[in-house]
Amino acid sequence: xxxxxxxxxxxxxxxxxxxxxxxxxxxxxxxxxxxxxxxxxxxxxxxxxxxxxxxxxxxxxxxxxxxxxxxxxxxxxxxxxxxxxxxxxxxxxxxxxxxxxxxxxxxxxxxxxxxxxxxxxxxxxxxxxxxxxxxxxxxxxxxxxxxxxxxxxxxxxxxxxxxxxxxxxxxxxxx
Amino acid sequence: xxxxxxxxxxxxxxxxxxxxxxxxxxxxxxxxxxxxxxxxxxxxxxxxxxxxxxxxxxxxxxxxxxxxxxxxxxxxxxxxxxxxxxxxxxxxxxxxxxxxxxxxxxxxxxxxxxxxxxxxxxxxxxxxxxxxxxxxxxxxxxxxxxxxxxxxxxxxxxxxxxxxxxxxxxxxxxx
DNA sequence: GTCTATAATCAGATAGAC
DNA sequence: GTCTATCTGATTATAGAC
Numbered sequence: 001x002x003x004x005x006x007x008x009x010x011x012x013x014x015x016x017x018x019x020x021x022x023x024x025x026x027x028x029x030x031x032x033x034x035x036x037x038x039x040x041x042x043x044x045x046x047x048x049x050x051x052x053x054x055x056x057x058x059x060x061x062x063x064x065x066x067x068x069x070x071x072x073x074x075x076x077x078x079x080x081x082x083x084x085x086x087x088x089x090x091x092x093x094x095x096x097x098x099x100x101x102x103x104x105x106x107x108x109x110x111x112x113x114x115x116x117x118x119x120x121x122x123x124x125x126x127x128x129x130x131x132x133x134x135x136x137x138x139x140x141x142x143x144x145x146x147x148x149x150x151x152x153x154x155x156x157x158x159x160x161x162x163x164x165x166x167x168x169x170x171x172x173x174x175x
Numbered sequence: 176x177x178x179x180x181x182x183x184x185x186x187x188x189x190x191x192x193x194x195x196x197x198x199x200x201x202x203x204x205x206x207x208x209x210x211x212x213x214x215x216x217x218x219x220x221x222x223x224x225x226x227x228x229x230x231x232x233x234x235x236x237x238x239x240x241x242x243x244x245x246x247x248x249x250x251x252x253x254x255x256x257x258x259x260x261x262x263x264x265x266x267x268x269x270x271x272x273x274x275x276x277x278x279x280x281x282x283x284x285x286x287x288x289x290x291x292x293x294x295x296x297x298x299x300x301x302x303x304x305x306x307x308x309x310x311x312x313x314x315x316x317x318x319x320x321x322x323x324x325x326x327x328x329x330x331x332x333x334x335x336x337x338x339x340x341x342x343x344x345x346x347x348x349x350x
Numbered sequence: 351g352t353c354t355a356t357a358a359t360c361a362g363a364t365a366g367a368c
Numbered sequence: 369g370t371c372t373a374t375c376t377g378a379t380t381a382t383a384g385a386c
Contacts, residue, residue: 006268011185014362026364027370035362089323090265093181130339131331137324138317138343145316148264156306164305168313172343189380202352204381 001042005083009039009094039091040099046084047106053077054113063121064175070114071169074143075162082147089144111136118173128174139169176217180258184214184269214266215274221259222281228252229288238296239350245289246344249318250337257322264319286311293348303349314344 003012003020014035018025032038057073059066078085088107092100115136121127129135143165150161178187178195189210193200207213232248234241253260263282267275290311296302304310318340325336 008183008185008268010183011269013360015360023369024371025362026372029363030369093183094186130342134331134336134339135343137320138340141320141323142313142317145312145320148316149312156309161309164309165313167305168310168347171349172347174346188378190378198351199353200380201354201382205351210380 001083001087004039004042004091005086009035009091036094036096036099039087040095040103042084043088043091043095043103044106046081046088047103047110050077051106051110054110058113063117063124063126064170066117067121067127067169067173067175068166070117071139071143071166072162074140075146075165078144078147079150079158082150085144085147111140114139121173121175126175135173139172142168142172176258176262179214179217179266180261184210184266211269211271211274214262215270215278217259218263218266218270218278219281221256221263222278222285225252226281226285229285233288238292238299238301239345241292242296242302242344242348242350243341245292246314246318246341247337249315250321250340253319253322254325254333257325260319260322286315289314296348296350301350310348314347317343317347
């Protein structure tokens with residue numbers, strides 16, 4: 001994960017990966033049939049963990065409360081795993097067609113969680129949004145973007161950043 | 176640009192680039208000292224063009240009008256150049272330290288344009304934002320994210336998408 | 351300005367010893 | 369389960385012909 005995030009899939013050799021885990025290159029093939037499958041497995045495990053963790057974190061309640069839960073979950077999950085997040089977004093192009101479709105399906109499943117919260121809130125007039133799919137993509141992009149600049153020792157505490165972003169999300173849906 | 180965007184810097188060979196422009200690999204070295212400089216030049220030209228185009232597009236007026244101008248400019252500029260945008264964000268890790276600093280400085284210049292609009296609007300109480308820098312990063316991430324899913328022949332027209340996003344931006348700053 | 355040829359190195363993956 | 373050695377082919381960059 002660390003090597004792929006730092007240099008990109010194509011730039012990392014099986015020899016480098018082997019050195020990182022204290023082996024010779026040949027021994028890696030006891031654990032993966034090839035480099036492509038290794039990337040796919042890392043991405044799949046990340047997406048499956050994301051979905052599983054959200055299934056644990058989600059709450060029942062009013063759409064506004066669900067939206068807040070999703071926002072805070074998404075921020076914290078992503079800020080704690082910057083390498084995985086970077087790979088999950090940037091290395092899609094290095095998956096073969098079949099693997100790409102599988103990862104995209106998992107991503108869709110996750111996006112749908114937010115989309116359904118937005119639809120429910122719109123139906124009850126808790127939110128005022130023109131298009132739930134667009135708001136979903138906008139909110140996820142806004143939140144995920146934090147991983148590109150967030151630093152543990154930055155100017156603002158994570159709690160404060162989280163509150164500010166939640167405010168922006170809330171206002172963006174007209175709540 | 177197209178090749179780097181599709182496969183990533185490391186995955187693209189000088190032979191592929193040469194074939195794309197109808198040459199042999201050796202002839203490329205008449206135009207660039209090495210592959211790294213070629214990437215840097217592409218990124219620098221993109222950032223300089225972005226800044227130049229915004230200098231043309233920017234307007235005087237109330238902060239809300241300036242924010243709308245920035246939002247619409249950013250959307251249109253980025254949707255028309257998905258390959259450049261992708262490279263400008265994803266290939267930063269493949270620049271050497273010196274080149275990375277130069278590109279980051281140009282990006283900062285661009286971000287500062289939005290940040291100053293937000294600060295001005297906040298001072299006049301046209302906006303209600305807790306932190307101009309955070310709002311800047313949030314808005315840019317939200318808008319730039321459109322390039323990952325936008326298709327010319329998609330469900331919604333560009334004009335409609337633009338209007339919906341502008342609404343979300345406007346509301347996110349409390350205007 | 352472009353080509354061909356090549357140097358020097360490195361890639362992913364496999365075979366076989368232990 | 370891991371190592372060493374190796375196959376095959378690709379890589380960046382350069383040299384020198386034209």
